[in-house]
Amino acid sequence: MNAPSPRPNERLVHLALGDRAYDILIGPGLIARAGGEFISRLKGRRAAIITDENVGARYLSPLMDSLQTDGVEAVSLTLPVGEKTKSFDNLAAVTDMVLSARIERNDAVIALGGGVIGDLAGFAAGIVRRGVRFVQIPTSLLAQVDSSVGGKTGINTRHGKNLLGVFHQPDLVLADTAVLDSLSPREFRAGYAEIVKYGLIDKPYFFHWLERHWKQVFEGGPERIEAIAVSCQAKADVVVEDERETGRRALLNLGHTFGHALEAATAYDSSRLVHGEGVAIGMVLAHRFSARLNLASPDDAARVAAHLSEVGLPTEMWDIPGELPPTEILMEAIAQDKKVKGGKLTFILTRGIGQSFVADEVPASEVMAFLEGMRNQ
Amino acid sequence: MNAPSPRPNERLVHLALGDRAYDILIGPGLIARAGGEFISRLKGRRAAIITDENVGARYLSPLMDSLQTDGVEAVSLTLPVGEKTKSFDNLAAVTDMVLSARIERNDAVIALGGGVIGDLAGFAAGIVRRGVRFVQIPTSLLAQVDSSVGGKTGINTRHGKNLLGVFHQPDLVLADTAVLDSLSPREFRAGYAEIVKYGLIDKPYFFHWLERHWKQVFEGGPERIEAIAVSCQAKADVVVEDERETGRRALLNLGHTFGHALEAATAYDSSRLVHGEGVAIGMVLAHRFSARLNLASPDDAARVAAHLSEVGLPTEMWDIPGELPPTEILMEAIAQDKKVKGGKLTFILTRGIGQSFVADEVPASEVMAFLEGMRNQ
Structure with missing residues (x-):
C-alpha cells in the first residue's frame, strides 16, 4: 500500500x-x-x-x-x-x-x-x-x-x-x-540561526558548506533537505549521548545564554526579537567573549558575524529595535537562567569555529564588563 | 554528626x-x-x-x-x-x-x-x-x-x-x-491489605507468616517493621524489573481490577469503602474467580478470606454498607480501567496462594456471570 x-x-x-x-x-x-x-x-x-x-x-x-x-x-x-x-x-x-x-x-x-x-x-x-x-x-x-x-x-x-x-x-x-x-523570510532566517549553530558547535565543515550554499537552503531544493537532515542528525547525536542534559547536551545552548537574556530584556516581544534572532546575536557574543578570554581568534567571531549578517540576521545588540534595559538587568536575566549552579555561571564558549565547549565557573564580573563594552561600541 | x-x-x-x-x-x-x-x-x-x-x-x-x-x-x-x-x-x-x-x-x-x-x-x-x-x-x-x-x-x-x-x-x-x-484501626487495616497482597502475589511463606504474626504487626514492634520491609522489598523487586509497567509490574494489581470497580461503584465515598478495603474484597474475588476457572483450589480462596476477615477487613461485596449498582455498571467500571487492551480484559489471576499471574484476554462474559453469582449468594 x-x-x-x-x-x-x-x-x-x-x-x-x-x-x-x-x-x-x-x-x-x-x-x-x-x-x-x-x-x-x-x-x-x-x-x-x-x-x-x-x-x-x-x-x-x-x-x-x-x-x-x-x-x-x-x-x-x-x-x-x-x-x-x-x-x-x-x-x-x-x-x-x-x-x-x-x-x-x-x-x-x-x-x-x-x-x-x-x-x-x-x-x-x-x-x-x-x-x-x-x-x-x-x-x-x-x-x-x-x-x-x-x-x-x-x-x-x-x-x-x-x-x-x-x-x-x-x-x-x-x-x-x-x-x-509558506514561512515569512524572517521566520525562515530565525530557524536558520539554529542550523548555523550545529556547525559552530563541532562541525566546521558544515559551517563552511553553509557559507557557500545558504542561498539554495533558503530557496528550497536538495540543499534545504540536506541542511535540515545534518541539523537533525547533529542534535540526535547529542541527545542519544546525553538524553537528560547532564553534560554534553548543554553544548546545544551555544548562543542561548546571551540570547535568552536578550529575549527576556525585550519582554519576549516578537516584533522586536524572536528566539532565533536572539540566538544569532548570542552566538556572535559567545565567539567575541571567547576571543576576549583569549580562547579563540577575533577573526572567527568576525566570520560568524559576517555570515549571519549576510543572510539577514541581526548580530549586534543595537540591531534590536527600541531601548535595551541596563546591563545589570541583562545580568539578572542571565543569572536566572537554568544554567546556573550554586551562583556560578556556566557558559558555552569556543576555541574557534566548530570547537565549542562547556565552561563552568565563568566569573559574572567578566561577563558584565564584556556586555557593557559590547553595547557601547 | x-x-x-x-x-x-x-x-x-x-x-x-x-x-x-x-x-x-x-x-x-x-x-x-x-x-x-x-x-x-x-x-x-x-x-x-x-x-x-x-x-x-x-x-x-x-x-x-x-x-x-x-x-x-x-x-x-x-x-x-x-x-x-x-x-x-x-x-x-x-x-x-x-x-x-x-x-x-x-x-x-x-x-x-x-x-x-x-x-x-x-x-x-x-x-x-x-x-x-x-x-x-x-x-x-x-x-x-x-x-x-x-x-x-x-x-x-x-x-x-x-x-x-x-x-x-x-x-x-x-x-x-x-x-x-496515630492511625485509626480502619486506616491501618486498609494498609495491611496491601501487605497481604505481596504474600499472595508470589510469597506464600510471607502469607503464612502474616497468618501467625498479624497481631504483632498491628500492635507495633519488630514484626511491624519486618512486614513493612518485606513489602517494600517485594514492591522494589517488581519495580526494578519493570519500572514502567510494561509486564511483570501488572502483578501489583492483584485484587485491584475488582477493587477499583467497587471504589467507582461507591463513588469513592470513603465512609463506605476505602482503597485497601476494595483491594481486600478484590483479592478474595480474584481467588474465587480463579477457582471458578479451575485454575486454583477453592480452599485457597477460603483461606485468604478467613485471614482478611480475622483482621477485620471486608471480604464480600455485601460487607459494603449501602446499595451497590447493577452488575452491568460494575462491568463498565472494569472496562474503563486502564488494564484493558483492545476491548479484551486483562486480569491478575492465581494458581493458588503466592502463585499469581497476568492473564490476558479473559472473556468479559465470564467475569460478568461470576460477579452476578457472587452478589446473589
Missing part, C-alpha cells in the same frame, strides 16, 4: 534511544502521507491533533484526510497562535481533550505546528496516562531542526519560560519541507 | 534503578532525623514540603526543625485532607509554590503525608524544571508499603483517577513507623 520510507528525495535520521528509539523523516509532502507512516510505525489507531489557528487553516484538513484514509480515527484542537499558548490553562484544555478522545497508551497525540504547539502537546502526551505516544509534525524551520527533536517539552509560568515540563520523546517526527515555503 | 543509617532497629531497602537508585529507610523516629538523612544523600540545601491539614498539624513542625538544624532551608504548603486534593488546580498551586521557593534541580520537594500528598507532590517534583529531587515521608501504612515506592505519581480528572501523572522516582523514602500509632 505505502511505499517504503524514506523515498528517494527524503532523508531519515534515526535516534537510537533503546526502547524510546524513533525516526525523523525529512522531505516534501510528508503531511499528505502521515496516515501511512502512522499506521506502519504505531500500534494505536486513534490520534488527537493539537494545532494553532495559522497552521491549522492550511494543514489540518490534509492531515485529517490522510489519517482517515489509512484508518486512523482523529480529533483536533486548534489553539491561538503565540508563546502565550504555552500556559497551564491550555495544558488542562489539551489533556482534557486527549482524555475525552479516549487516547490510550498506544494511541498518539500529534503536534501540528511550531515549537509552541510541539512543547505544549508533547507535555500533554507525556502526562496523560503517564505517557502516550507522540508524533511531531513541525511546521517551522526552527521546530524542524531543533525543538521537535530530543524530547524536551514544557510550558511557561509567571516565574519564567519552560519551567514546567517533562522529557518525553516522540515516536515519529515528520518534517515536511514543503510547508517551509 | 549523624550516625550511619540504618540504625540497629531500622531496615533499609535499596532500589537498584541505575542513576535513579534510591534507599527506603524504615523505622521509628525518622521524621526527627530527616535533616541528617537529607544532607547526607542530596546535594541541594533547599526543600519545599507539601503536607495536609491532619498530618501537618502533628509532624510539620518536627520535620521543619530537623531540616533547619541540619542547614536545609524549607518552606511548606498545607492542603486539605482527601482524594479531592489530587486536582489540576492543586498541581498548579504546588508547582507555583515550588518555583517561588526557587527549588533547583538538586533541591527537593518533600511529600509529608499519605498517598494523596505523595502522588500530587511527586507529580509536581516530576515536572518542575523537568524534574527536581523528591523525598517521600509516607505517614499512612498504605503509603509506606505501596504508593511511596516505585515512582508512580498522578492526579485525578473528571475522566477518572490517576489519569494524569508521570513516573518520577523519589531520591529517598523515610518510612517513620512511629507515626503509624
Whole structure:
C-alpha cells in the first residue's frame, strides 16, 4: 500500500534511544502521507491533533484526510497562535481533550505546528496516562531542526519560560519541507540561526558548506533537505549521548545564554526579537567573549558575524529595535537562567569555529564588563 | 554528626534503578532525623514540603526543625485532607509554590503525608524544571508499603483517577513507623491489605507468616517493621524489573481490577469503602474467580478470606454498607480501567496462594456471570 520510507528525495535520521528509539523523516509532502507512516510505525489507531489557528487553516484538513484514509480515527484542537499558548490553562484544555478522545497508551497525540504547539502537546502526551505516544509534525524551520527533536517539552509560568515540563520523546517526527515555503523570510532566517549553530558547535565543515550554499537552503531544493537532515542528525547525536542534559547536551545552548537574556530584556516581544534572532546575536557574543578570554581568534567571531549578517540576521545588540534595559538587568536575566549552579555561571564558549565547549565557573564580573563594552561600541 | 543509617532497629531497602537508585529507610523516629538523612544523600540545601491539614498539624513542625538544624532551608504548603486534593488546580498551586521557593534541580520537594500528598507532590517534583529531587515521608501504612515506592505519581480528572501523572522516582523514602500509632484501626487495616497482597502475589511463606504474626504487626514492634520491609522489598523487586509497567509490574494489581470497580461503584465515598478495603474484597474475588476457572483450589480462596476477615477487613461485596449498582455498571467500571487492551480484559489471576499471574484476554462474559453469582449468594 505505502511505499517504503524514506523515498528517494527524503532523508531519515534515526535516534537510537533503546526502547524510546524513533525516526525523523525529512522531505516534501510528508503531511499528505502521515496516515501511512502512522499506521506502519504505531500500534494505536486513534490520534488527537493539537494545532494553532495559522497552521491549522492550511494543514489540518490534509492531515485529517490522510489519517482517515489509512484508518486512523482523529480529533483536533486548534489553539491561538503565540508563546502565550504555552500556559497551564491550555495544558488542562489539551489533556482534557486527549482524555475525552479516549487516547490510550498506544494511541498518539500529534503536534501540528511550531515549537509552541510541539512543547505544549508533547507535555500533554507525556502526562496523560503517564505517557502516550507522540508524533511531531513541525511546521517551522526552527521546530524542524531543533525543538521537535530530543524530547524536551514544557510550558511557561509567571516565574519564567519552560519551567514546567517533562522529557518525553516522540515516536515519529515528520518534517515536511514543503510547508517551509509558506514561512515569512524572517521566520525562515530565525530557524536558520539554529542550523548555523550545529556547525559552530563541532562541525566546521558544515559551517563552511553553509557559507557557500545558504542561498539554495533558503530557496528550497536538495540543499534545504540536506541542511535540515545534518541539523537533525547533529542534535540526535547529542541527545542519544546525553538524553537528560547532564553534560554534553548543554553544548546545544551555544548562543542561548546571551540570547535568552536578550529575549527576556525585550519582554519576549516578537516584533522586536524572536528566539532565533536572539540566538544569532548570542552566538556572535559567545565567539567575541571567547576571543576576549583569549580562547579563540577575533577573526572567527568576525566570520560568524559576517555570515549571519549576510543572510539577514541581526548580530549586534543595537540591531534590536527600541531601548535595551541596563546591563545589570541583562545580568539578572542571565543569572536566572537554568544554567546556573550554586551562583556560578556556566557558559558555552569556543576555541574557534566548530570547537565549542562547556565552561563552568565563568566569573559574572567578566561577563558584565564584556556586555557593557559590547553595547557601547 | 549523624550516625550511619540504618540504625540497629531500622531496615533499609535499596532500589537498584541505575542513576535513579534510591534507599527506603524504615523505622521509628525518622521524621526527627530527616535533616541528617537529607544532607547526607542530596546535594541541594533547599526543600519545599507539601503536607495536609491532619498530618501537618502533628509532624510539620518536627520535620521543619530537623531540616533547619541540619542547614536545609524549607518552606511548606498545607492542603486539605482527601482524594479531592489530587486536582489540576492543586498541581498548579504546588508547582507555583515550588518555583517561588526557587527549588533547583538538586533541591527537593518533600511529600509529608499519605498517598494523596505523595502522588500530587511527586507529580509536581516530576515536572518542575523537568524534574527536581523528591523525598517521600509516607505517614499512612498504605503509603509506606505501596504508593511511596516505585515512582508512580498522578492526579485525578473528571475522566477518572490517576489519569494524569508521570513516573518520577523519589531520591529517598523515610518510612517513620512511629507515626503509624496515630492511625485509626480502619486506616491501618486498609494498609495491611496491601501487605497481604505481596504474600499472595508470589510469597506464600510471607502469607503464612502474616497468618501467625498479624497481631504483632498491628500492635507495633519488630514484626511491624519486618512486614513493612518485606513489602517494600517485594514492591522494589517488581519495580526494578519493570519500572514502567510494561509486564511483570501488572502483578501489583492483584485484587485491584475488582477493587477499583467497587471504589467507582461507591463513588469513592470513603465512609463506605476505602482503597485497601476494595483491594481486600478484590483479592478474595480474584481467588474465587480463579477457582471458578479451575485454575486454583477453592480452599485457597477460603483461606485468604478467613485471614482478611480475622483482621477485620471486608471480604464480600455485601460487607459494603449501602446499595451497590447493577452488575452491568460494575462491568463498565472494569472496562474503563486502564488494564484493558483492545476491548479484551486483562486480569491478575492465581494458581493458588503466592502463585499469581497476568492473564490476558479473559472473556468479559465470564467475569460478568461470576460477579452476578457472587452478589446473589
